[in-house]
Amino acid sequence: xxVNVVPFFHHVLDRFEMNKDERIKIxxxxxxxxxxxxMDKDQIIQVVDNIMSNALKYxxxxxxxxxxxxxxxxxxxxxxxxNGPGISPSKLxxxxxxxxxxxxxxxxxxxxxxxGLAIAKEIIVNxxxxxxxxxxxxxxxxxxxxxxxxxxxxxx
Ligand code: ATP
Ligand code: MG
Numbered sequence: 001x002x003v004n005v006v007p008f009f010h011h012v013l014d015r016f017e018m019n020k021d022e023r024i025k026i027x028x029x030x031x032x033x034x035x036x037x038x039m040d041k042d043q044i045i046q047v048v049d050n051i052m053s054n055a056l057k058y059x060x061x062x063x064x065x066x067x068x069x070x071x072x073x074x075x076x077x078x079x080x081x082x083n084g085p086g087i088s089p090s091k092l093x094x095x096x097x098x099x100x101x102x103x104x105x106x107x108x109x110x111x112x113x114x115x116g117l118a119i120a121k122e123i124i125v126n127x128x129x130x131x132x133x134x135x136x137x138x139x140x141x142x143x144x145x146x147x148x149x150x151x152x153x154x155x156x
Pocket of ligand 2: 115
């Protein structure tokens with residue numbers, strides 16, 4: 001389905017804020033002008049949910065989570081950033097693997113199965129996008145995904 005991602009992501013974040021603790025703050029940086037691309041809306045909602053729920057789960061309450069959308073030459077890039085404990089460099093590339101949970105003790109107390117980011121990766125790869133993370137221990141984590149701006153013929 002062809003989607004204007006600007007109102008789409010605002011709507012996803014609105015719903016997220018309504019369902020969460022009122023103290024949760026999501027700082028948004030989203031361009032004003034329309035950006036159209038092809039996506040399965042339900043699947044991309046799932047991607048945002050999985051990344052955002054980690055940012056909220058693994059970072060302290062009262063800390064804002066940041067959502068930033070930028071348009072590049074041939075893709076959009078989304079960044080979801082938190083000021084949580086971060087992930088060590090040796091573990092960073094594994095967090096997208098199925099059932100991988102970086103910090104056994106911390107992860108156990110937070111609950112979860114270790115599937116959220118693996119599912120997000122599968123969806124993004126199916127959309128011909130990319131997903132990756134950057135993190136500094138003790139400072140926070142940034143998870144990124146990109147989706148291509150593809151010109152499709154009518155009727156596709
Ligand atoms: P699930 O999402 O299935 O409930 P989960 O959150 O443990 O379980 P993933 O979302 O796949 O699984 O994340 C994998 C691991 O990556 C987590 O267990 C956690 O250790 C680490 N991680 C993910 N996001 C963050 C983050 N924002 N800050 C710190 N660690 C994170
Ligand atoms: Mg998770």
